[in-house]
Amino acid sequence: MQNYDLVVIGSGPAGEKGAAQAAYFSKRVALIEHGSVLGGACINTGTVPSKTLRESALYFSGLKQRGLYGIDYSLHEGLTVRDFMHHKDVVVELEREKIRQNLAAHRIDLIWGTGSFEDSHTVVVTTPEGKTLRVRGEIILVATGSRPHRPLEIPFDDKFIFDSDTILEMDRIPQSLAVVGGGVIGCEYASIFTALGVKVALVDGRDRLLPFLDSEISERLRERLACLGLQFFFQERLAKLERTADGTRMTLQSGKTLEMEAALFAAGRRGAVDGLPWAASPRSRIFSPQATSSAFRRWPQLRWSRGAWAFATLSASNISSAWRRCCPWASTQFPRSPL
Numbered sequence: 082m083q084n085y086d087l088v089v090i091g092s093g094p095a096g097e098k099g100a101a102q103a104a105y106f107s108k109r110v111a112l113i114e115h116g117s118v119l120g121g122a123c124i125n126t127g128t129v130p131s132k133t134l135r136e137s138a139l140y141f142s143g144l145k146q147r148g149l150y151g152i153d154y155s156l157h158e159g160l161t162v163r164d165f166m167h168h169k170d171v172v173v174e175l176e177r178e179k180i181r182q183n184l185a186a187h188r189i190d191l192i193w194g195t196g197s198f199e200d201s202h203t204v205v206v207t208t209p210e211g212k213t214l215r216v217r218g219e220i221i222l223v224a225t226g227s228r229p230h231r232p233l234e235i236p237f238d239d240k241f242i243f244d245s246d247t248i249l250e251m252d253r254i255p256q257s258l259a260v261v262g263g264g265v266i267g268c269e270y271a272s273i274f275t276a277l278g279v280k281v282a283l284v285d286g287r288d289r290l291l292p293f294l295d296s297e298i299s300e301r302l303r304e305r306l307a308c309l310g311l312q313f314f315f316q317e318r319l320a321k322l323e324r325t326a327d328g329t330r331m332t333l334q335s336g337k338t339l340e341m342e343a344a345l346f347a348a349g350r351r352g353a354v355d356g357l358p359w360a361a362s363p364r365s366r367i368f369s370p371q372a373t374s375s376a377f378r379r380w381p382q383l384r385w386s387r388g389a390w391a392f393a394t395l396s397a398s399n400i401s402s403a404w405r406r407c408c409p410w411a412s413t414q415f416p417r418s419p420l
């Protein structure tokens with residue numbers, strides 16, 4: 082069994098930066114990743130793809146030029162998914178390569194497989210070929226991130242009814258799209274598809290977009306999106322979402338129905354902690370997501386990075402002191418289902 086100072090589970094931004102930071106300070110580090118690519122949600126399904134698609138949507142829709150010349154240069158009529166996804170694919174591949182180089186430069190052992198705990202120092206890795214191997218870490222950084230919340234009541238088929246991961250695999254640009262969830266992810270995709278000329282309806286149980294924003298900014302955003310044609314259904318809750326012969330039907334608790342070609346359910350994410358039994362005793366080095374709030378109080382230098390306790394934000398002295406005190410790290414987000 083290989084011994085390491087730090088074993089990191091997950092190669093998203095929290096895992097990559099945490100691993101590199103520790104290796105920079107001469108710690109022996111292994112990083113375990115169970116996907117087929119590096120970068121986690123940030124590079125593959127979240128931040129980078131959605132921001133790149135936003136730029137592509139602005140380009141293809143001619144929205145930027147419209148502002149300047151008042152002319153609609155819209156290309157969306159003949160736009161294929163391949164055209165739309167091309168730039169995103171290029172950027173994502175470049176970012177994955179940067180991570181590969183960063184891990185290699187820091188001499189971090191990359192282990193492909195799914196990590197789970199045998200005890201508070203031993204991680205069992207099940208490789209894609211089904212073999213198991215064990216690694217021991219003085220400290221274990223759980224940076225497994227989150228995945229879209231997929232309630233059982235929603236008949237996801239990833240052809241007509243998508244979550245925010247599978248929407249990236251769509252095989253066509255739909256004529257119309259219903260989006261459930263007016264948080265950052267729902268808003269982002271609703272605005273991207275609206276810019277492309279897709280008829281979009283956004284449903285949210287709250288009374289405004291992105292409630293964490295200043296209300297004037299939130300209202301301004303709603304106004305601008307409404308000008309582009311986005312239809313809002315606030316203070317509405319989803320009662321049922323079903324497939325129909327030519328698309329989807331959404332029934333709201335108010336009794337309204339929305340018939341759209343496709344639907345995106347973007348209401349919350351779940352911590353990716355399956356197979357990671359938490360040992361949350363006071364002396365343990367592995368803490369449950371709930372226990373992280375007390376870690377936050379004890380360790381104010383830790384920053385909440387959209388679901389990740391980012392090891393990367395620790396300074397050198399913090400790291401060595403964290404080392405001594407066996408600070409817990411965990412990564413999770415909580416679902417916010419409108420059902």
Ligand SMILES: Cc1cc2nc3c(=O)[nH]c(=O)nc-3n(C[C@H](O)[C@H](O)[C@H](O)COP(=O)(O)OP(=O)(O)OC[C@H]3O[C@@H](n4cnc5c(N)ncnc54)[C@H](O)[C@@H]3O)c2cc1C
Binds near residue numbers: 115196
């Ligand atoms: C559509 C969308 C848009 C977003 N936009 C933004 C934005 O604009 N700005 C922003 O700051 N954030 C944004 N985010 C959030 C951001 O992507 C996440 O906060 C960030 O990726 C979290 O990083 P992480 O390293 O904690 O986890 P992740 O990036 O989720 O990485 C976790 C990794 O762990 C791996 N893993 C999981 N379980 C195991 C296991 N048992 N064994 C081995 N490996 C495992 C996974 O395969 C994955 O590679 C967005 C998210 C989405 C979905």
